[in-house]
Amino acid sequence: MNPVRSTFTVAAVVGLVATVAIPAFAAVRSTSADAMTLQQVAANNAQSIVVASEVAPAALDRSGFTATTPEEIQKKKDEEAAAKAAAEALANRISASSSTASYSQSIPLVAPGSGLVRRPLMSFNNFGTPYAGHRGTDYMADRGTPIYSVADGTVVASSESGPGWGVYVKVAHNINGTNVTSLYAHMDWGTRAVQVGDTVSAGQLLGQVGDTGRAFGTHLHLEIVVDGAYMNAESWLVANAG
Numbered sequence: 001m002n003p004v005r006s007t008f009t010v011a012a013v014v015g016l017v018a019t020v021a022i023p024a025f026a027a028v029r030s031t032s033a034d035a036m037t038l039q040q041v042a043a044n045n046a047q048s049i050v051v052a053s054e055v056a057p058a059a060l061d062r063s064g065f066t067a068t069t070p071e072e073i074q075k076k077k078d079e080e081a082a083a084k085a086a087a088e089a090l091a092n093r094i095s096a097s098s099s100t101a102s103y104s105q106s107i108p109l110v111a112p113g114s115g116l117v118r119r120p121l122m123s124f125n126n127f128g129t130p131y132a133g134h135r136g137t138d139y140m141a142d143r144g145t146p147i148y149s150v151a152d153g154t155v156v157a158s159s160e161s162g163p164g165w166g167v168y169v170k171v172a173h174n175i176n177g178t179n180v181t182s183l184y185a186h187m188d189w190g191t192r193a194v195q196v197g198d199t200v201s202a203g204q205l206l207g208q209v210g211d212t213g214r215a216f217g218t219h220l221h222l223e224i225v226v227d228g229a230y231m232n233a234e235s236w237l238v239a240n241a242g
């Protein structure tokens with residue numbers, strides 16, 4: 001071994017370390033206090049890469065990769081059963097609160113006005129236009145806006161899981177001998193104030209506006225059926241509401 005060459009090599013390595021240890025002002029220029037050495041930058045990058053590789057598989061599918069032995073599989077099944085039970089308990093609490101209507105105590109239980117037919121929303125601004133294949137009229141309203149029955153009647157549906165309607169209530173009416181049904185969809189969770197079989201009065205609180213089911217934004221989807229025929233709900237209200 002040539003001692004001169006060996007010393008030369010060591011000096012070159014020391015020089016390399018000294019070079020990369022210079023604060024990387026070009027990379028991090030915000031303040032001098034933020035200045036990092038290239039080693040720190042490299043260490044941070046390495047750390048973030050490690051974190052990403054640890055997190056990604058777990059985020060993709062916890063149940064797919066983590067259990068391998070029979071004991072682990074059983075443990076995972078137990079955990080999943082516990083999570084399911086917790087979700088069901090939450091759902092039960094939500095439906096229980098809807099039957100007591102505790103969520104609705106701060107809003108009027110009866111809409112103002114008189115007459116056989118009332119508007120379902122106390123404040124009426126704009127509404128969506130009915131379109132092909134859409135049997136209701138959409139009334140834009142804030143979450144929590146009270147929804148009232150359009151007339152005296154009997155509740156024939158009250159559910160948290162309507163097809164596309166989400167949380168909804170349907171009422172059957174007989175208005176001066178004419179059979180009318182009204183359906184109120186996309187109510188907020190836990191706000192239904194009536195159950196199937198309940199008798200309701202015109203203007204009685206049914207629930208509150210939300211965006212459950214197939215809804216993009218909070219609104220009331222109102223369907224009015226007169227003697228079996230779907231009506232333009234807004235036109236029907238203009239003609240009939242007192």
Ligand SMILES: [Zn+2]
Pocket residue numbers: 134136137138220221222
């Ligand atoms: Zn609608």
